[in-house]
Amino acid sequence: MSYKNTYIFSTLPRTHRGQPIVLGGDPKGKNFLYTNGNSVIIRNIENPAISDIYTEHSCAVNVAKYSPSGFYIASGDQSGKVRIWDTVNQEHLMKNEFQPIGGPIKDISWSPDSQRMVVVGEGRERFGHVFMSDTGTSVGEISGQSKPINSCDFRPARPFRIITGSEDNTIGIFEGPPFKFKKTKQEHTRFVQAVRYSPAGNLFASAGFDGKVFLYAGDTADLIGEIGSPAHKGGVYAVGWKPDGTQLLTASGDKTCRLWDVETKSLISEFMMGGQVEDQQVSCLWQGQHLLSLSLSGFINYLDVNNPAKPIRIVKGHNKPITVLSLSPDRKTIYTGSHDGFVTTWNSATGENERVAGDGHGNQINGMRAVGSSVFTCGIDDTVREISAEEKAYMKTEIKLASQPRGMDVKGDIIVTASVTEIATLQDGRKASSVPVSFEPSSVSINPEHPDVAVGGAGDNKVHVYTLVGTSLSPKTELEHLGPVTDCAYSPDGAYLVACDANRKVILYKVPEYQLAHNKEWGFHNARVNSVAWSPNSLLVASGSLDTTIIIWSVQNPAKHVIIKNAHPQSQITRLAWLSNDMIVSVGQDCNTKMWTVSDI
Template sequence: MSLEAKHVFASLPSMERGVAKVLGGDPKGVNFLYTNGKSVIIRNIENPAIADIYTEHPHQVTVAKYAPSGFYIASGDVSGKIRIWDTTQKEHLLKYEYQPFGGRIKDIAWTEDSQRLAVVGEGREKYGAVFLWNTGSSVGEVFGHSKVINSVDLKQTRPYRLVTGSDDTSVSFSEGPPFKFKSTIPDHSNFVNCVRFSPDGTRFVTASADGQILMYDGKTGEKISSIGGEKAHGGGIYAVCWSPDGSQLMSASGDKTVKLWDVGAGTAVITFNMGSDVMDQQLGCLWQKDHLISISLSGYINYLDKNNPDRPLRTIKGHSKSIQSITVHKNEGRTFIYTGSHDGHINYWDSETGENDEFSGKGHTNQVSRMVVDDAGQLVTCSMDDTVRFINLNKKEYSASDLVKMDSQPKCVSVAPGGLTLAVCIGQLVLMKDKRKVFSLDNLGYDPEAGALHPGGTTAAVGDATGKVHLYSIEGNTLKEEGQSMEVKGPITDMAYSNDGAYLAVTDEKKVVSVFTVADSYALKDEFYGHHAKIVTLAWSPDNEHFASGGMDMMVFVWTVNDSDKRIRIADAHKLHHVSGLAWVDEHTLVTTSHDASVKQWTVKF
């Protein structure tokens, strides 16, 4: 029995309103980089479904940049730590770690020989540092600012120059190495968000929240012109990047547009209109070979189309917040994975290609706690917004009428043939039929935590906070307590019937999975031990002979029902967070989700 990684569908970048997002481009042109939480995400630019995640930072990572050699990546976090690590090996071995200052790192730049690094951000006494990559020895000072430095760049040709832009509205220009302060450029009237040298080093541009892009001589720092006149954009500009040949410039703005500029003429050649919603503000951009990429406040990654500026070639969607629930569904021979996140967002993925999108219309407004597909091909979801929704998977849109309001917050939802749905809410059980409430039970005398409907539609099992499983028979449109209950080792966290209805598996906080045989009056078949912490989720394989469990110990186990010693373990399935959801695409493919906002698929061999 073995298990190996098959696909990683990565998270989107984590975004903050009014804060620029720095993207890292691979000098070889294969990948691009961004950060989310404590992760650095490396994605293939041609096929973004191919991704790798670096998870070794102990704090939230803010920026990552490739060395010009392409062999190393430098990434910086909110504590002021810089880690330089290998890109060529899967293990991403750490080469060096430095702490240039104490505070959030906002930007990183390398010299073209991959020997020196400039790092800027929110230091306590200082806001920037320049040092040798392999010793950490200083090669100059970053002076000239009285507030946080947002952006830094190094001229990629000798003689080297260093330029920085700050919240104090000024730009600082230094010569080196060793880098010494030469002059302050006070031409902007608001925060300077981005500074970038042209590829040949002859010029550099500065972009500011005042909507201006200014261009300077790369060697002397003297002003040449303003691009786009007095106002290049109607809103603040968060990012600029040069075309590989240095003839054009791309700028991303809070006015929800990205513009392409002819640098020589100083005029806009193309304006990309990215939408009208506040989430369409553009906070980052990258020009890599023929790819023009921008990042929206929503976290969406847009591949821009010069021939059609109002519609991107493609938009990479996904989750930027922790994923809380998952299910799978086959449709016309293809399997789709559905995931719901902490912010109420639901995404669906093609399990093979990783292509994904979201439903249209207005959906949940809070965490999507559970989801399951019923026999009518509807995605049934329950959320902390106190609703249960029924979403038609062919139409792929939310419907205002297919929503059932609960009296209290639903924790869990389960379905059975014939349009039956059971919602386990705080202090209440609600039975629905054909998207309508038909019965509810209050004053239960226990706190329900999880529930499952038998695939035959005759029985409901409900687990409580003391470790008891209560059985109810479904008679017509009512739930009737059968007077039979089973005990497990601790407070119940999840439960599910096998697909054929033969077994009921129950997970608890005491790290045990208990499996009961339905036909044998729910006699205990076996107990499964192995987790080191509370188990939070489980899922049955389509073969009904195996099931998977995931716990707070970040481990996933695949168990064999008839032999509790026969098991597969994945340690650190998602390195930073516990597994929040499990589902099976087929009997040899397991999908896991986590608070790292990524979706992983694993090939299971028995």
């Protein structure tokens, strides 16, 4: 057996209220990049469904920037480490790793010759440092500001200058190399969030939480004037220069982006991004013809200069861990639900996506099943809700449960939910019957051919099998495991039940006698197995684990298996589903949705 990663539907940037996010641009104009958790995500700007992920940092990454040559990317993390790695090879070989400051890095900038680099942030001894990208040798000090530095930029022309924007409301000006503190500018009255040179280096702009944007001369740092008065009603998080330096894009917490004429300092157009808190704009990037802005929700907006009222495209998805996964009956649509209660629908062929509208659970979703034209979800708000697949919106249906649901399954018009205190059957929008439980359930699966329901026991290390007659459940048998049962699933033909547990085992049972289907041990995972899923032809089982691997097992040849190592690097796999007999979808704690083609089975 062999496998290949076919698609990655990437996570959105991880945003935090009141914090600017840095979007990096590729000097060749093809890609843009951002961070989420331990990952740096590189996305194609023309087709954001094409992406690549770098996951070598051992803690959360805050910022990543391309070198002007385009051959390297530098990424800085919470611990103050900077990794410089190659963009040409698929493996992204590391060139260097340095520790310039002893705390979170907030921004990085390269010199135009790609030889020097400045990093700034919140260090213990200092708030920034300038060094050679090849050797790490110091080429100056970043000093003269008394609080953490949020933003920095290298002048893209000689004589070289560095500018920094700090939480002490000042802009620092540095001359070199070696770089020395020259002076501070004190026009802002609140935190300075962004400083950026124009592409030619003849000007630079600064933006702050006071809603103001100022323009300065690139070489002398003399104040030229203020853009707008003020530029925005809320804090300004980012500025982006047009490649020819004639216009400036600003992104603000007042939920707008604005386009300014640099020469006249007057407003050209305003992009209204919505009225909700999550419509605050926390970053922007001007990359060739593309104007990108980032909402607090994590959505990436492609702004339309000719029609400011409506973005050309909005890239949606998740930026919190994905907890549930389901497929439409025709397997053309993927549904993913996350830790923060949002559900996204994906076109499995193109990666085009849309967020489900309406009032959902508002917090973690623990179960999801797509049946017919509906998608049912259960969450830790103790309810089961229904989504219209056609309208991509929650319906008014809401069924209250007695306790927190841990899993659900649907057969025909009957929903079975496993909650902390009971197993309940639901029909026609209400609870039809329930069975109290003394163990803690983890998952539910209904046999498509027999009247059996399997419930995984996380509390007592057993799979509990019930018989379902009408809407009534009665206990049938119990299957012992050596660790808490985390998931179970009947095969599509109803002939098998597979269950996985925290003891690293995947166990296959023959139905209806519930005997072991073979004497081979499926125990190649190194940690708790979180999820199991069947191929449509009932010949293959996929299991996903805390150990970041996916294993494909063959029912006909139990000794045969293929291990997809590091399927979601540094992240446990939470759910799996089969799109076809040779294609799997996996989701994980890293907020990414990946598709894998498996061959020679």
